Amino acid sequence: MAIYKWKRELGQTELGDADPLGDQNEIKEKMKMEQELKNTKEFEKRVAKLELENKALRAEMEHQKLLNAHKDLTAEMNQLNVNIIDALTEAQKGNALTPQNGWDPAARHEDLTLSEPKRLIAQFIGKNRGDRSVFAKCQFRKRISAFFLATCQTIYSINGKRLDTANLFVSFAAELFHAFRCQTLATKL
Structure with missing residues (x-):
């Protein structure tokens, strides 16, 4: 065995001089290392695949x-x-005549005509100037939007100058109706 070792160190080993047991162990060790390397690479591939799946999830x-x-x-x-x-x-x-409401034909001036199927348009058809009015069939609801109609005040003016409005407040007991008043010939509501 010592001769084999010495020849091996010199690189002069021949096939017949080989140490069969030592070479076999070396080969087994190499194969074992190659298998471990292969297993490690497969494990790394599986880990990378699982990481990608985890990222996708x-x-x-x-x-x-x-x-x-x-x-x-x-x-x-x-x-x-x-x-x-x-x-x-x-x-x-609450902002307009209610759909079932309309102008009251009995409470209108003779120079006013009511048109449309629901009589929602009042038009002056007279020849002479003057005040003409028409009232709605139904009264206002007691509260519209954010103010009470019963507390409203009508302010009259001529040529932009305010007229005396004392005692023109509507009382709470009064029933308020929509009303239309016209003075010109082509007025239409």
């Missing part, structure tokens, strides 16, 4: 959260739109 989860948030915000926005439309509809009901 996180992205999908984040996307799902955004979709849920968008869905919630859309539902909330739709509800707010419905509330706004309801509030506007309710507010509009």
Whole structure:
């Protein structure tokens, strides 16, 4: 064995002089190391694949959260739109003649004519100047928007100068009606 070692160090080993047991152990060790290297590379590939899958799952989860948030915000926005439309509809009901209301043909001047199917247009058709009025069929609702109609005051003026308005307040007991008053020939409401 010492000769083999000495020849091996010199690089003069021949096939017949080989140490079969030492070479076998070396080969086994090399194969074991190659297998471990192969296993390590496969393990690294699996880890990289799992990291990519994990990253994709996180992205999908984040996307799902955004979709849920968008869905919630859309539902909330739709509800707010419905509330706004309801509030506007309710507010509009008090801002004009109610749809079932109209001008009262019995409470109009003879020089005024009522037209349209629901008699919502009053027009002066007379020849002479003068005051003419028409009243609505139904009275005002007691409260419209943010003020009470019973506390309103009519202010009269001539050429921009205010006339005396003392004692022109409407009492709470009075029933208020929509009214139209015209003085010119082509007045139409």
